[in-house]
Amino acid sequence: MSVDKQTVAKIASLARINMSDDALERMVPELNNILAWVDQLGEVDCTGVEPMTAVIPNTLRLRDDVVDADPLTGGGIRDKVLANAPAAEHGFFGVPKVIE
Amino acid sequence: MTESTYRIQGETGEWEVVIGLEVHAQVTSHAKLFSGASTEFGAEPNSQVSLVDAAMPGMLPVPNRECIRQAVRTGMAIEAQINAWSRFDRKNYFYADLPQGYQISQLYHPIVGEGQLLIEADEKNGIPEDKIIGIERIHVEQDAGKLMHDQHPTMSYVDLNRSGVALMEIVSKPDMASPAEAGAYVRKLRSILRYVGSCDGNMEQGSMRADVNVSVRKPGGELGTRTETKNVNSVRFVMAVIEQEARRQVELIEGGGAVVQETRLYDPDRNETRSMRSKEDAHDYRYFPDPDLLPLVLDDDFLNECRASLPELPDAKRARYTGDLGLNAYNAAQLTLEVEVFARFETLLAATAKRLGKAEKDVATQVANWTLSVAPGVLNALGGDAKLEHNTAAANASILQMVDAGTVSGGQAKEIYEIVLKTGRDPEEIADTEGLKQQSDTGAIEAEIDKVLADNPDKVAEYRSGKDKLFGFFVGQTMKAMQGKANPAVVNELLKVKLG
Amino acid sequence: MTDLTKLGVAAIRNGVAAGEFTAREVAEAFNANVAAAAALNAFIVTTPDHALAAADKVDTDRAAGRPLGGMAGVPIGMKDLFATQGVQTTAASHILEGFIPQYESTVSGKLWAAGAGMLGKLNLDQFAMGSSNETSYFGNVISPWRRSDGGNAALAPGGSSGGSSTAVSAWLAPAATGTDTGGSIRQPAAFTGITGVKPTYGRCSRWGIVAFASSLDQAGPMARDVTDCAIMLGAMAGFDPKDSTSLDLPVPDWAGSLNADMRGKKIGIPREYRMEGTDADILKSWDDGIAWLKDAGAEVVDISLPHTKYALPAYYIIAPAEASSNLARYDGVRYGLRDLPEGAGLQDMYAATRSDGFGDEVKRRILIGTYVLSAGFYDAYYNQAQRIRTLISRDFENAFKDCDVILAPTTPTAAFALGEKSDDPLAMYLNDVFAVPASLAGLPAMSVPCGVNSQGLPLGLQIIGKAFDEQGVLNAGLAIEKRAGFIATPEKWW
Numbered sequence A: 001m002s003v004d005k006q007t008v009a010k011i012a013s014l015a016r017i018n019m020s021d022d023a024l025e026r027m028v029p030e031l032n033n034i035l036a037w038v039d040q041l042g043e044v045d046c047t048g049v050e051p052m053t054a055v056i057p058n059t060l061r062l063r064d065d066v067v068d069a070d071p072l073t074g075g076g077i078r079d080k081v082l083a084n085a086p087a088a089e090h091g092f093f094g095v096p097k098v099i100e
Numbered sequence B: 001m002t003e004s005t006y007r008i009q010g011e012t013g014e015w016e017v018v019i020g021l022e023v024h025a026q027v028t029s030h031a032k033l034f035s036g037a038s039t040e041f042g043a044e045p046n047s048q049v050s051l052v053d054a055a056m057p058g059m060l061p062v063p064n065r066e067c068i069r070q071a072v073r074t075g076m077a078i079e080a081q082i083n084a085w086s087r088f089d090r091k092n093y094f095y096a097d098l099p100q101g102y103q104i105s106q107l108y109h110p111i112v113g114e115g116q117l118l119i120e121a122d123e124k125n126g127i128p129e130d131k132i133i134g135i136e137r138i139h140v141e142q143d144a145g146k147l148m149h150d151q152h153p154t155m156s157y158v159d160l161n162r163s164g165v166a167l168m169e170i171v172s173k174p175d176m177a178s179p180a181e182a183g184a185y186v187r188k189l190r191s192i193l194r195y196v197g198s199c200d201g202n203m204e205q206g207s208m209r210a211d212v213n214v215s216v217r218k219p220g221g222e223l224g225t226r227t228e229t230k231n232v233n234s235v236r237f238v239m240a241v242i243e244q245e246a247r248r249q250v251e252l253i254e255g256g257g258a259v260v261q262e263t264r265l266y267d268p269d270r271n272e273t274r275s276m277r278s279k280e281d282a283h284d285y286r287y288f289p290d291p292d293l294l295p296l297v298l299d300d301d302f303l304n305e306c307r308a309s310l311p312e313l314p315d316a317k318r319a320r321y322t323g324d325l326g327l328n329a330y331n332a333a334q335l336t337l338e339v340e341v342f343a344r345f346e347t348l349l350a351a352t353a354k355r356l357g358k359a360e361k362d363v364a365t366q367v368a369n370w371t372l373s374v375a376p377g378v379l380n381a382l383g384g385d386a387k388l389e390h391n392t393a394a395a396n397a398s399i400l401q402m403v404d405a406g407t408v409s410g411g412q413a414k415e416i417y418e419i420v421l422k423t424g425r426d427p428e429e430i431a432d433t434e435g436l437k438q439q440s441d442t443g444a445i446e447a448e449i450d451k452v453l454a455d456n457p458d459k460v461a462e463y464r465s466g467k468d469k470l471f472g473f474f475v476g477q478t479m480k481a482m483q484g485k486a487n488p489a490v491v492n493e494l495l496k497v498k499l500g
Numbered sequence C: 001m002t003d004l005t006k007l008g009v010a011a012i013r014n015g016v017a018a019g020e021f022t023a024r025e026v027a028e029a030f031n032a033n034v035a036a037a038a039a040l041n042a043f044i045v046t047t048p049d050h051a052l053a054a055a056d057k058v059d060t061d062r063a064a065g066r067p068l069g070g071m072a073g074v075p076i077g078m079k080d081l082f083a084t085q086g087v088q089t090t091a092a093s094h095i096l097e098g099f100i101p102q103y104e105s106t107v108s109g110k111l112w113a114a115g116a117g118m119l120g121k122l123n124l125d126q127f128a129m130g131s132s133n134e135t136s137y138f139g140n141v142i143s144p145w146r147r148s149d150g151g152n153a154a155l156a157p158g159g160s161s162g163g164s165s166t167a168v169s170a171w172l173a174p175a176a177t178g179t180d181t182g183g184s185i186r187q188p189a190a191f192t193g194i195t196g197v198k199p200t201y202g203r204c205s206r207w208g209i210v211a212f213a214s215s216l217d218q219a220g221p222m223a224r225d226v227t228d229c230a231i232m233l234g235a236m237a238g239f240d241p242k243d244s245t246s247l248d249l250p251v252p253d254w255a256g257s258l259n260a261d262m263r264g265k266k267i268g269i270p271r272e273y274r275m276e277g278t279d280a281d282i283l284k285s286w287d288d289g290i291a292w293l294k295d296a297g298a299e300v301v302d303i304s305l306p307h308t309k310y311a312l313p314a315y316y317i318i319a320p321a322e323a324s325s326n327l328a329r330y331d332g333v334r335y336g337l338r339d340l341p342e343g344a345g346l347q348d349m350y351a352a353t354r355s356d357g358f359g360d361e362v363k364r365r366i367l368i369g370t371y372v373l374s375a376g377f378y379d380a381y382y383n384q385a386q387r388i389r390t391l392i393s394r395d396f397e398n399a400f401k402d403c404d405v406i407l408a409p410t411t412p413t414a415a416f417a418l419g420e421k422s423d424d425p426l427a428m429y430l431n432d433v434f435a436v437p438a439s440l441a442g443l444p445a446m447s448v449p450c451g452v453n454s455q456g457l458p459l460g461l462q463i464i465g466k467a468f469d470e471q472g473v474l475n476a477g478l479a480i481e482k483r484a485g486f487i488a489t490p491e492k493w494w
Ligand SMILES: [Mg+2]
Pocket: B022, B211
């Protein structure tokens, strides 16, 4: 499969990456090169083969319903959570106004 | 099955409405789905946010067993297929309330498959018979954070306290055909969730929200294009949305337009839905299995515990109330609607039966009437003067015992109950000291009856010559003479003897 | 006095424990080397105080007779993909510039608990995406190695753990952490003549490591020799309840159980790895390796890994797909760069921030990943790639019925010059052709230096083991190490 400039623009927008016209032009052949190369996967007959779900046979472990059992994954750390925020306001993260 | 007769009257004739609901129910748990932060409602902004919930670099999700358990129990309560092998997927989109840039949800392999829910007939609201509504699936997913738009002129504020709280998304089939059916469905679902204990059902706090899918079609015709109105947070609004949205779609189609498949928002102030432009381009969610999480495999022990811990559910309870307890259908329905109500009823029923040494079924109607009408009447009348800590099963049972024994009348029982609620005093002591007891002393009653008969010789003669209806007159006169405190049963009995 | 910076992990730890020198002396010596090597650009930030503080604690503990950890007194370099509390963590990206984590990754925390100290945060390919360390926002890392042709071409140290490979091979650190998603420990180790181990997927916690591709990412040690790697891996590995994919298994005493005797062991030689375009020097080193392992008593058997050819393209669907989603959190809201053009709305802010913050290779992979997951393509690309991954995993399973470990080259060529492949993404990707299959199957694998090519550049041999059998991998590595007698070292020019 291959992509055109319009498709790349659409993907870039889905991925929230601004791309200039130039950048789009440059990206089209690069992506097509890569896509043409990965297309060889289509040769492989995968009938009856399940997609891999766990690289090492293992199932999901569940944790107990305990608040702040481990401080590293618990709450009550607002200062830490906001420490790197570009715009922390009154305990909130500030973002450009959203109109819903 | 009798179909719903609900129709939208358009210019070109009648239209049917097809409704499906996706209900998001917050799972009752102490900690979030994938982090240890608290789920408590109403905390300071961002105070219940872990590094995981804020999607700091390198953070990883570890699922909360209780959230999984509650989803499974809910699935079992709607007799659904439970998938012992399920997995989590990522739903990718960008929004300020979604720190990871994806919601961990389940698309391909949900934990609960098809099930069903029964809504009861409600003739006057256009539900002629009991109806089964199909449920497509229940999956577990993360809630998003909250945006506040009115605190700053150019900024929205983000609070991530809700971010990562566990939700069950309960997806119905498009089996509903009227606002009333949808309302009944949401009420019934809420009731089941509360029975199971998997969600507190608190719609004001957002513990339950519905995405309402509506389309219209000519009766029996092809399905129309549907719209999805998001996050509707009361039964009343769900019904209003359906009405508004169906009407809007009919007008649109009849005006030569076409319904666009889109996400809409309900504005309760204006009672209308409008398009949510801000999420318009978010349709390609690029779902794929979350590589941070392995497949979720539930073993038999886990599933057995889930099943064993299920309480008696609304339909079964209602059947038992009408069957074993001999209650009428109305009482049974009312008593089983809310967890608090049946809990109060069953406790009082047990206490009363024990006190009277009778079988539960022999006192059930009496206790039901007390629970549904007498007690709430007194409580409401008292309002804030009632101290609920005094409203014990023991006190209630004691009053019911006196009523049953004929010691107090219905009216006296209410008066005693009122004093109990205000003061916490013992009901029997109140009856004794406040003179709130019926006279059952045959001597005193006999004396009054004799007086009444002597004062009304003509009526006595009429009665004896066959005018049976006059019996009530003698009862009334006797009761009046006794200032209402005579035991009516004793009065009846004595009158019958004296009148011959 | 001996040059302490010529010592490895075991020698430093043992010397400190025996009182031959203090941990502070070691830290100071390495701090000095680090400070003098700015030309290599191996570090994004240096943290000499961290190294000294850790050393002082070890010296104090020793003086007080308290037990010392397995890495006591060893200062190391920390790949800047590991979150380090209070120390900038960037993944070599502008989008995380200035980000100061309020938490410590599990692996780095374990290393500090074992008595290691931190010399600094090591440069890498941006978000670990690259094989040459040319995608870092903070500039290329330059390999300390030069070709023996008299030219001064700056060479690639490999990637993505290129800061790590450079720091160890240039004697700036006795060891460093690496992460390996599709060869990012083994390939740079091979390029710089050091030893690197990617353990079984799940051995080392991923908690606190900036994610690239979750189902592939594994941390591991990079050091001078097999013993040092075994010691350091022991300190890094272990069950972590904060990582759902963490293996709930005890950590074996790998270092204590090292054994180079290969008698009774079968070494598999995968015929599909004899690929066109593989350097003659590389093929020769492979033959050397076979001979050494035979000499160590092993039996050599031919094996087949029939889906090898598809591993790399499958990887270049799976890894970008996971990355496109893992990197969605870099949006300018909670940390890192925010680019807010005049009048921009929320979604504009995202697009501007991410456009400005991510480098070209990162964008390229995000776009590929977004594309292969988008509506209508998911099955043909992502699911097909994951099916092929199942087949690749089965290939290994079948092969391991006939052998204990697999021997192969680590890379198809020795180190290339910076700039040589940076315009051709595909050519760059092909560098990981031998490394990627083990990553897709989650298997333990290592690269061990085995000699130099005709230009005097180091070459590495790769050993791939069964899941959980790090010991078998390390033992075979040790057998090669003992016979290869690799002593080449870059001449100091920086
Ligand atoms: Mg929905």
